[in-house]
Amino acid sequence: xxxxxxxxxxxxxxxxxxxxxxxxxxxxxxxxxxxxxxxxxxxxxxxxxxxxxxxxxxxxxxxxxxxxxxxxxxxxxxxxxxxxxxxxxxxxxxxxxxxxxxxxxxxxxxxxxxxxx
Numbered sequence: 001x002x003x004x005x006x007x008x009x010x011x012x013x014x015x016x017x018x019x020x021x022x023x024x025x026x027x028x029x030x031x032x033x034x035x036x037x038x039x040x041x042x043x044x045x046x047x048x049x050x051x052x053x054x055x056x057x058x059x060x061x062x063x064x065x066x067x068x069x070x071x072x073x074x075x076x077x078x079x080x081x082x083x084x085x086x087x088x089x090x091x092x093x094x095x096x097x098x099x100x101x102x103x104x105x106x107x108x109x110x111x112x113x114x115x116x117x
Contacts, residue, residue, distance in 0.1 A: 027094040033071070035097050
């Protein structure tokens, strides 16, 4: 995901300029943080289902779950009101993990066909 994001960032900067590339960078950073927090929340929820989760830890899980969407909303508002950062690049950056997942799926499909699985 990192290499794909960096390559896309360079291409966007060359093709569309600084505003779109900066929007993509902000969106990609937020989506990376979002994926990390989602992984943490899912791990904490799984731990809570298998063990007794303390009340303070449960609040932290819920806060991180809600904070992911609040963070995206705050940055989207800031970008809408900013002439420096392009909203199209921002949304493109938010979808970077999806593009990386498709790339990984196509690679797995290619490997499966190549090995006759």
